Ligand code: PEP
């Protein structure tokens with residue numbers, strides 16, 4: 001970069017800082033800035049456009065254009081040259097704007113006399129906040145140095161916008177992070193909650209953007225990068241022996257030593273930015289490229305760079321990963337995404353969870369359900385909007401999140417919470433009554449569990465037992481493989497707490513999205529269909545044997561129920577069954593008391609198992625349909641991919657017909673059958689399963705009341721007929737017909 005230009009750019013940033021330090025508020029500041037930029041760049045026009053809402057840009061300040069157009073001129077994302085800069089996040093530099101593709105004439109601005117146009121996006125960490133434009137009468141193309149200078153200024157503007165520098169009297173701009181925001185997402189776990197935002201990854205706040213001592217800033221940057229290198233080396237030595245982790249760290253090391261990265265940041269500093277702002281500028285560019293990169297390898301590397309930049313920012317600002325912020329009262333976790341193990345670490349301290357990504361079928365969602373914490377996934381741009389401590393309402397019935405709600409919304413919400421409490425009371429009154437339909441058929445309702453803390457719900461929900469105990473949660477919460485004695489003690493406490501009610505312990509179901517922190521992650525192209533659950537158990541029998549021993553010892557003479565996950569063919573069950581028999585014999589030899597009765601069943605989670613030989617159905621003690629997995633394989637629709645997951649209704653005729661065949665095979669062979677996927681806890685789905693012949697359902701405890709209440713109001717023979725009529729009519733899903741029937745029962 002030309003020496004002269006560095007000085008010019010530094011001067012401009014210096015003036016910008018002075019403008020910011022002045023007494024002016026909001027609009028006056030913006031006006032001063034446009035004036036400064038126009039003068040410094042020798043242009044007649046400088047304008048700032050900021051987003052008014054998600055897809056509308058507004059002219060917020062101008063030097064040179066018609067002042068009356070300020071806060072009046074608006075354009076949609078993609079509209080005109082300004083809209084195009086914002087949409088494509090790309091610079092537009094043209095000597096002849098009216099002839100440029102996409103130009104839109106806006107008479108109120110008086111801009112038709114200006115020929116050259118340079119527009120750069122105002123971006124902060126991959127988020128576009130607006131567009132900064134300079135224009136001049138002389139037809140010329142702006143130089144690379146000028147573009148660079150305007151980009152640096154745009155970056156500073158973005159940070160100032162984020163910090164609320166343009167808010168105030170007459171600015172007609174609202175402070176970011178201060179207005180009420182409502183976002184729609186997808187319900188991952190029902191329930192309502194009111195509390196305060198707790199950001200899982202708090203953002204690093206950079207308040208010193210401009211610095212006029214580049215030598216000092218370069219020193220600060222160099223020291224911080226040195227520190228970063230040392231910490232990467234330390235991580236490297238800790239990861240010895242773990243090839244995958246080492247590979248990732250190698251990439252980190254490569255970036256930390258990258259001369260190009262360092263050179264660009266030093267250039268940014270020379271142009272007048274502080275060390276922190278320089279890191280953020282490069283991070284922003286990398287995020288932008290990350291969003292555009294088609295190649296997954298490149299995306300991953302850019303995401304490594306993103307992580308590294310965050311670490312560097314933390315070193316520079318002294319804001320550790322732990323920012324020292326105190327968790328607010330009634331914390332509601334807000335994150336881009338979170339894994340099941342991390343969620344378990346928070347445990348029941350959370351009142352609600354709102355994720356920008358995530359999916360209803362993920363195990364994090366299952367953990368949220370196990371903990372009965374309302375969860376919304378795919379909630380817009382919540383992590384960009386929310387600040388630690390903000391008031392937040394989670395409506396896990398409608399899938400709506402209210403951030404910083406106004407009083408009327410908060411009051412209506414509290415009414416809703418009160419109504420829900422009343423409904424819970426109604427359900428509680430059914431607790432000791434059977435789930436007996438009007439036709440006389442009784443369905444036994446069990447609960448799903450995975451934590452010791454779930455067991456008290458056995459009494460309060462009225463569940464007959466635990467139909468699915470997900471043992472992997474115990475493995476996920478630790479940093480190392482639990483010991484046999486620890487597991488045995490835990491299972492024993494579970495059985496004690498169950499007080500004689502049946503508990504179906506499902507053996508370890510890891511793999512897919514459930515990666516144990518202390519096990520080498522497998523780089524599989526499609527982990528949901530990869531080496532998981534019983535496949536791992538049979539290939540590496542040590543852990544399965546240890547778990548079976550722990551279960552036998554925990555039973556200590558009491559009845560024991562074991563369920564194997566993800567069995568896809570008869571042989572897998574036979575091998576697992578044989579393993580259990582061997583373990584029983586070994587335990588006997590070692591002098592341990594054997595269970596008085598052992599039931600051995602499997603989950604039915606792959607369509608293949610429904611077509612297994614009759615002998616398989618005869619040899620299992622019971623089958624439990626794992627609808628979450630079964631449905632994803634039946635429809636070939638990833639349970640974690642929101643885009644495809646919701647396309648297929650559980651009450652789709654094809655799926656129900658398939659379930660009906662499973663019921664019929666079990667009836668023929670007198671095999672006990674239940675359904676333990678999440679759908680069993682949805683009242684209308686549960687009603688249909690019961691009508692198809694399922695006599696046992698297992699669900700999260702909070703669903704037992706609503707499911708029981710609906711079953712008791714309906715006649716299963718009638719529901720069955722409704723399903724048959726709907727199927728005969730050629731309906732794709734029986735839901736509309738069954739819903740009509742259900743509504744009629746509510747009215748009667
Ligand atoms: C299922 O697949 O339906 C099931 C109950 O198992 P998980 O959700 O733990 O995979």
Ligand code: MG
Nearest residue numbers: 605626628629
């Ligand atoms: Mg499953």
